[in-house]
Amino acid sequence: MSIATIKDVARRAQVSIKTVSRVINQEASVSHGTRAKVLKAINELQYRPDLSARSLRSAKAYAIGLVYDNPNAHYIISLQQGVLSVCRELGFGLQIHPCDSTQPGLARQLTDLVQRSHLAGLVLAPPMSEDPRLLKVLSEHKVPLVRIISAMEDPGDGYASVYVDDRDAAYDITEHMIQLGHTRIAFLWGGKQHRSSPERFKGYESALQDYGIEMDKKLVVPGDYSFDDGFRGARKLFALKDPPTAIFGSNDEIAAGVLAAARAAGLNVPYDLSIAGFEDSPFSRQSWPALTTARQATKTVARHAARMLIAELQGGSETAHNERFSPELVVRGSTAPPRPPQG
Amino acid sequence: MSIATIKDVARRAQVSIKTVSRVINQEASVSHGTRAKVLKAINELQYRPDLSARSLRSAKAYAIGLVYDNPNAHYIISLQQGVLSVCRELGFGLQIHPCDSTQPGLARQLTDLVQRSHLAGLVLAPPMSEDPRLLKVLSEHKVPLVRIISAMEDPGDGYASVYVDDRDAAYDITEHMIQLGHTRIAFLWGGKQHRSSPERFKGYESALQDYGIEMDKKLVVPGDYSFDDGFRGARKLFALKDPPTAIFGSNDEIAAGVLAAARAAGLNVPYDLSIAGFEDSPFSRQSWPALTTARQATKTVARHAARMLIAELQGGSETAHNERFSPELVVRGSTAPPRPPQG
DNA sequence: TAGAAAAATGACAACGTTGTCAATCATGTC
DNA sequence: GACATGATTGACAACGTTGTCATTTTTCTA
Numbered sequence: 008m009s010i011a012t013i014k015d016v017a018r019r020a021q022v023s024i025k026t027v028s029r030v031i032n033q034e035a036s037v038s039h040g041t042r043a044k045v046l047k048a049i050n051e052l053q054y055r056p057d058l059s060a061r062s063l064r065s066a067k068a069y070a071i072g073l074v075y076d077n078p079n080a081h082y083i084i085s086l087q088q089g090v091l092s093v094c095r096e097l098g099f100g101l102q103i104h105p106c107d108s109t110q111p112g113l114a115r116q117l118t119d120l121v122q123r124s125h126l127a128g129l130v131l132a133p134p135m136s137e138d139p140r141l142l143k144v145l146s147e148h149k150v151p152l153v154r155i156i157s158a159m160e161d162p163g164d165g166y167a168s169v170y171v172d173d174r175d176a177a178y179d180i181t182e183h184m185i186q187l188g189h190t191r192i193a194f195l196w197g198g199k200q201h202r203s204s205p206e207r208f209k210g211y212e213s214a215l216q217d218y219g220i221e222m223d224k225k226l227v228v229p230g231d232y233s234f235d236d237g238f239r240g241a242r243k244l245f246a247l248k249d250p251p252t253a254i255f256g257s258n259d260e261i262a263a264g265v266l267a268a269a270r271a272a273g274l275n276v277p278y279d280l281s282i283a284g285f286e287d288s289p290f291s292r293q294s295w296p297a298l299t300t301a302r303q304a305t306k307t308v309a310r311h312a313a314r315m316l317i318a319e320l321q322g323g324s325e326t327a328h329n330e331r332f333s334p335e336l337v338v339r340g341s342t343a344p345p346r347p348p349q350g
Numbered sequence: 351m352s353i354a355t356i357k358d359v360a361r362r363a364q365v366s367i368k369t370v371s372r373v374i375n376q377e378a379s380v381s382h383g384t385r386a387k388v389l390k391a392i393n394e395l396q397y398r399p400d401l402s403a404r405s406l407r408s409a410k411a412y413a414i415g416l417v418y419d420n421p422n423a424h425y426i427i428s429l430q431q432g433v434l435s436v437c438r439e440l441g442f443g444l445q446i447h448p449c450d451s452t453q454p455g456l457a458r459q460l461t462d463l464v465q466r467s468h469l470a471g472l473v474l475a476p477p478m479s480e481d482p483r484l485l486k487v488l489s490e491h492k493v494p495l496v497r498i499i500s501a502m503e504d505p506g507d508g509y510a511s512v513y514v515d516d517r518d519a520a521y522d523i524t525e526h527m528i529q530l531g532h533t534r535i536a537f538l539w540g541g542k543q544h545r546s547s548p549e550r551f552k553g554y555e556s557a558l559q560d561y562g563i564e565m566d567k568k569l570v571v572p573g574d575y576s577f578d579d580g581f582r583g584a585r586k587l588f589a590l591k592d593p594p595t596a597i598f599g600s601n602d603e604i605a606a607g608v609l610a611a612a613r614a615a616g617l618n619v620p621y622d623l624s625i626a627g628f629e630d631s632p633f634s635r636q637s638w639p640a641l642t643t644a645r646q647a648t649k650t651v652a653r654h655a656a657r658m659l660i661a662e663l664q665g666g667s668e669t670a671h672n673e674r675f676s677p678e679l680v681v682r683g684s685t686a687p688p689r690p691p692q693g
Numbered sequence: 694t695a696g697a698a699a700a701a702t703g704a705c706a707a708c709g710t711t712g713t714c715a716a717t718c719a720t721g722t723c
Numbered sequence: 724g725a726c727a728t729g730a731t732t733g734a735c736a737a738c739g740t741t742g743t744c745a746t747t748t749t750t751c752t753a
Contacts, residue, residue, distance in 0.1 A: 010465055012709060023733040028711060036731055058466045059406040060709035064738050067711095080632070084423040091448065100467075103446055105434065122353055123401045124443075234636050263636040270638040289423070290633055293577050293606040295613040355739055366703045371741060379701055381749095403739035407708050410741090 011052035020048035031056055058100070068127030070100030071316055072120060073309075075132040076108040079232070079260070081288045082305055086155075089309025090130055097317055102126060108134050108200065114144035121150050127320050128152050130312045137202040142166065153316040155308060157203035159331075167319060169312045169330050173203045173285075176301040176334035177210025180255055180283050183299065183336060185218045188344045189253040189281060193226040195240045195265070197257035201232070207257050207285060226251050230261065237264020245272050252280065252345035259284035259291045262298050266341070277343035287337055296340030303334045354395035363391035374399055401443070411470030413443030414659055415463060418475040419451040422575070422603070424631045425648055429498075432652025433473055440660055445469060451477050451543065457487035464493050470663050471495050473655045480545040485509065496659040498651060500546035502674075510662060512655045512673050516546045516628075519644040519677035520553025523598055523626050526642065526679060528561045531687045532596040532624060536569040538583045538608070540600035544575070550600050550628060569594050573604065580607020588615050595623065595688035602627035602634045605641050609684070620686035630680055639683030646677045 013031075017024040022041060029037050030045040037045075048054070062069050073090050077083055087103065094101045102124055106113060113135070120126065128151030135141055136154035145152060146164040154168040184192050194211045197204040208227075215222050225247060230236030237256050241264065244251055256262035262284030266276060274280045276296055284291050284300040291298035311330055356374075360367040365384060372380050373388040380388075391397070405412050416433050420426055430446065437444045445467055449456060456478070463469065471494030478484055479497035488495060489507040497511040527535050537554045540547040551570075558565050568590060573579030580599050584607065587594055599605035605627030609619060617623045619639055627634050627643040634641035654673055 014709080024709090025711080025733060025735095026731085029732090032711085036729095038731060041731080055462050055466050057406070057468075057709055059402040059468055060738090061711075062738095063400070063402040063406055063740085064709080064711045066738095080423040080427040084426060087446070088448070101446070103430070103444070105431070119398050123398050125400075125402055234632075260632075260636070267636065267638040267640075289577075289603075290636060293603070293610065293633060294637060295610040297610075357739080367739090368703060368705095368741080369701085372702085375741085379699090381701060384701080400739055403708090404741075405708095406710085407739080407741045409708095 011054040015052055016048045016054045020044045062125040068125050070102055070126055072102045072104050072126045072129045074104045074129050074135055076106050085305035086132060086309045089306040090313040093310050093313035114141050118148045118150060128316045130316055133157060134200045151320060153312045155312050157206050167315050167328060169308050171308055172331055172333040173206040174210040177207040178214045179336040180301055181211045181214035184253045184281060184342060187342060190220050191251040193244050193251035193254045195237060195256045195261050196229045197232040204257060211255060232258050232260060234260050234264040237261035238268045241265040241268035255283050257285055259286045259288040259298060259300055263290050266294060277341050278346060281342040283342055299339045299342040300337050301334035302337050304332060308332050354397040358395055359391045359397045363387045405468040411468050413445055413469055415445040415447050415469045415472045417447045417472050417478055419449050419478060428648035429475055429652045432649040433656040436653050436656035457484050461491045461493060471659045473659055477543045494663060496655045498655050500549050510658050510671060512651050514651055515674055515676040516549040517553040520550040521557045522679040523644055524554045524557035527596045527624060527685060530685060533563050534594040536587050536594035536597045538580060538599045538604050539572045540575040547600060554598060575601050575603060577603050577607040580604035581611045584608040584611035598626050600628055602629045602631040602641060602643055606633050609637060620684050621689060624685040626685055642682045642685040643680050644677035645680050647675060651675050
């Protein structure tokens with residue numbers, strides 16, 4: 008049994024190939040009877056249109072690309088799931104493109120990808136979505152795209168974006184700790200490459216400010232979005248004369264490092280030390296105690312990004328509108344009121 | 351600036367399009383001078399061959415598919431990374447295809463995928479790789495594929511496979527606990543859908559046997575590859591009159607559940623209870639104590655699977671040879687000798 | 694140096710689909 | 724019943740590439 012083409016269907020249904028094409032593409036002006044005949048033939052032959060031929064001939068595109076560079080498995084899978092769910096819904100294909108954001112030829116690589124694979128456009132995850140130079144090149148090549156970003160004021164050459172309000176959520180987490188009674192709250196920074204890092208810091212900063220707590224610079228530690236930096240940062244903090252009673256790690260992985268360091272130091276979390284993360288990764292649910300964190304809803308965010316991209320292509324609306332998501336505070340067992348002063 | 355095609359290159363290099371095609375495809379019999387001229391033109395025009403046109407015309411395929419249904423983010427990312435690294439090396443594209451292994455039309459869906467997207471073949475992850483009915487249909491449709499499996503004797507219709515020796519590794523883990531001095535070692539099962547579950551159990555079983563330890567059926571608990579089942583299973587075990595001193599969870603997620611249950615019950619891991627998992631997921635490294643586990647090297651496995659698939663296509667060797675990987679025991683802080691009997 | 698073999702090159706069809714445009718058919722109007 | 728109108732259908736080119744096969748050029752042999 009060989010593979011059926013549109014010609015085979017046309018022959019069997021006794022119509023022209025163009026008519027079959029019309030039925031497949033749900034174009035108007037096909038009579039009821041003809042459509043039925045064609046559908047019957049398609050069914051009998053188990054015909055499926057060839058994607059290469061289709062995208063070769065047609066100006067329309069039938070796939071989008073998802074571009075990311077992020078070592079975080081859970082985040083990426085969520086992105087993929089979100090984008091893919093929309094793609095399946097709307098009959099689009101998905102081309103994943105993990106890459107190295109620091110690689111020099113990246114812009115070129117992406118324009119090539121779009122061109123060679125006839126992609127309708129790209130969904131860009133951080134940190135690529137926040138790289139002005141990259142965006143400029145893509146814009147010059149007129150590559151349609153939607154950005155997933157974490158800072159509102161981020162310049163984007165007029166590109167549509169899905170904005171995840173990290174600052175707001177970081178504020179909530181800090182506020183939560185303050186309301187528990189903490190005043191010595193440490194902050195562990197995430198990677199400098201990500202726009203989300205300063206955003207989360209700003210949220211932390213302004214919560215302290217709003218509650219009249221002066222920021223102690225010794226409690227603010229630089230680092231990357233990694234377990235090891237969390238571990239190391241926590242040890243530095245423990246060694247202080249006046250150590251913090253709460254630590255806010257810029258993401259769950261950092262918080263995991265802090266948790267490990269706390270346990271290694273014999274500290275009882277949350278009674279000796281409160282810990283919060285950011286992301287609502289599986290780790291945050293499965294650790295003991297489970298981590299207080301901010302739920303990012305990455306899947307939903309990705310879904311919206313994909314939908315916006317496709318809508319933009321089809322509707323052709325020139326107004327690059329943005330959408331905003333605010334991660335939601337999730338309180339779990341890793342945060343509690345500080346121990347009352349010994350006496 | 352519009353997009354350059356092979357014609358533009360041919361015109362600029364003053365040769366026929368066929369010659370350009372030959373240069374691109376690195377065919378023999380192109381003179382040195384001509385090749386240089388063509389390459390120059392390609393460079394100047396930033397020409398990149400169109401993948402649709404290429405795969406439409408040519409019988410060769412330029413992409414493979416990766417099929418999985420697995421809720422485990424880390425596992426999937428590793429698979430993707432492994433397969434993708436080979437694809438990039440050899441100039442292939444990758445089509446990911448997450449799916450539901452229990453869905454009725456799956457076989458059809460996969461043959462469609464291969465046909466419509468001109469895929470050269472598929473890499474099948476568990477549990478699809480272990481479903482005889484699915485394999486039968488794919489075999490009938492002559493879909494080239496390589497399976498990633500966890501049981502040697504698994505029938506596969508002559509398909510090549512990469513075999514991960516879960517039984518062996520489970521034996522090692524159990525042996526490790528026995529050598530620490532444990533005799534009451536519990537086993538928490540993984541999902542029934544996965545062939546790996548009975549394999550891991552068999553490894554556990556035969557280690558006990560080899561060391562002359564009689565298996566206590568009360569210490570063997572059914573479940574799925576999930577945190578919750580680990581948590582619940584552990585609580586059941588703790589409630590026994592004579593509880594285990596060590597628990598072997600069929601994967602790291604189960605072990606995470608056990609760890610949480612232990613902490614909730616006030617048990618000190620590893621001194622009151624040893625715990626081991628399976629997979630070497632990030633969790634196992636980041637929990638406290640870090641989990642003793644078996645490193646699956648999924649990335650390497652995936653890389654080999656992809657390489658085998660592509661080699662099979664190109665070499666056309668009919669002998670479906672298999673490859674075997676044995677996960678490696680990783681001893682971390684979650685296992686220790688049992689407490690000496692209280693006196 | 695003629696002739697043969699081998700290497701290099703090109704003309705053209707073909708892959709399976711959709712776009713363009715013309716042709717045919719059905720329907721309604723007077 | 725002739726004509727206009729709009730709905731339905733089909734013939735054919737085109738998308739950008741590679742496969743086939745013929746032709747030209749170069750190299751080797753005697």
